[in-house]
Amino acid sequence: MKKTIEEKHSACTSILKPVRDSLDILSGKWKLPIIIALDFGEKRFTEIAQEVHGITDRMLSKELRDLELNGLVKRNVQDSYPVKVTYALTGHSKTLRPVINSLKNWGIMHKKKLQEECREYKSSGKKIAVKVKADSI
Amino acid sequence: MKKTIEEKHSACTSILKPVRDSLDILSGKWKLPIIIALDFGEKRFTEIAQEVHGITDRMLSKELRDLELNGLVKRNVQDSYPVKVTYALTGHSKTLRPVINSLKNWGIMHKKKLQEECREYKSSGKKIAVKVKADSI
DNA sequence: TATAGCACTATACTTTAGTATAGTGTATAG
DNA sequence: CTATACACTATACTAAAGTATAGTGCTATA
Numbered sequence: 034m035k036k037t038i039e040e041k042h043s044a045c046t047s048i049l050k051p052v053r054d055s056l057d058i059l060s061g062k063w064k065l066p067i068i069i070a071l072d073f074g075e076k077r078f079t080e081i082a083q084e085v086h087g088i089t090d091r092m093l094s095k096e097l098r099d100l101e102l103n104g105l106v107k108r109n110v111q112d113s114y115p116v117k118v119t120y121a122l123t124g125h126s127k128t129l130r131p132v133i134n135s136l137k138n139w140g141i142m143h144k145k146k147l148q149e150e151c152r153e154y155k156s157s158g159k160k161i162a163v164k165v166k167a168d169s170i
Numbered sequence: 171m172k173k174t175i176e177e178k179h180s181a182c183t184s185i186l187k188p189v190r191d192s193l194d195i196l197s198g199k200w201k202l203p204i205i206i207a208l209d210f211g212e213k214r215f216t217e218i219a220q221e222v223h224g225i226t227d228r229m230l231s232k233e234l235r236d237l238e239l240n241g242l243v244k245r246n247v248q249d250s251y252p253v254k255v256t257y258a259l260t261g262h263s264k265t266l267r268p269v270i271n272s273l274k275n276w277g278i279m280h281k282k283k284l285q286e287e288c289r290e291y292k293s294s295g296k297k298i299a300v301k302v303k304a305d306s307i
Numbered sequence: 308t309a310t311a312g313c314a315c316t317a318t319a320c321t322t323t324a325g326t327a328t329a330g331t332g333t334a335t336a337g
Numbered sequence: 338c339t340a341t342a343c344a345c346t347a348t349a350c351t352a353a354a355g356t357a358t359a360g361t362g363c364t365a366t367a
Binding site for chain 3: 077078079082090091093094115116117118
């Protein structure tokens with residue numbers, strides 16, 4: 034009995050914590066769009082702002098700072114006139130790829146699963162209890 | 171030029187959307203703790219509430235509903251007296267394992283990376299620009 | 308001289324996520 | 338007869354995430 038509780042606790046600390054850390058970095062409305070934009074090459078602030086449709090300067094500024102603090106984005110300042118600032122993905126950011134891929138694949142698979150269930154419910158005449166997410170852009 | 175824009179758009183819809191879907195299901199303060207708790211076997215409402223330390227009834231109720239709608243949790247009602255309700259992970263939920271694992275591994279790796287940088291900065295005498303996350307339970 | 312671009316920051320606001328507290332109806336235990 | 342367990346729901350709140358709008362100091366262009 035006591036051991037089970039310890040097992041649970043260990044599952045908490047050993048699984049939950051690092052997963053939380055990863056999720057914190059990926060979650061939020063703008064982090065992924067920014068990463069994807071920068072995956073096409075280094076960009077200036079306003080270029081990113083134009084590509085990541087709908088983001089405000091405030092959010093972009095904040096998110097870039099966060100990404101930089103986490104070592105995923107590098108901020109380069111060329112002190113020409115006027116000052117030119119570019120942002121680029123770091124090598125470390127590339128390690129996120131398999132993670133994003135795994136999330137992508139699961140997302141696709143999951144949607145299929147929900148749609149299947151949807152069809153089953155329909156043909157069985159039961160009430161549909163499946164939440165179909167609103168499409169994002 | 172036009173093609174690049176289309177490529178970007180395609181990256182948006184083909185990567186971003188399913189990743190968002192996955193993240194939406196995993197993110198939030200309580201979903202993972204609940205999943206982990208149920209991974210130890212089916213449980214009743216109050217049992218989960220006790221194990222997932224700090225959660226309120228309202229949140230537990232809401233999150234269980236969400237998880238059920240997404241086919242990750244099955245709600246079983248045994249109409250004995252009094253009514254006994256249990257919650258269990260579905261087979262579909264097991265498909266999340268590699269995803270969670272990938273998030274976990276990246277989280278661990280990422281933290282190491284940050285700590286390394288921290289050491290580098292310290293020994294180089296530069297200002298530390300690394301956000302070290304507060305430990306979760 | 309006026310206007311626009313750049314890389315932001317400041318202030319105030321709204322929306323969403325999560326919390327606190329109390330209450331429901333039924334049933335068994337003391 | 339009172340109290341507590343169970344599986345919740347209702348109402349009202351706070352905190353965190355995100356939005357809207359404006360402004361900064363500098364330079365280049367019309």
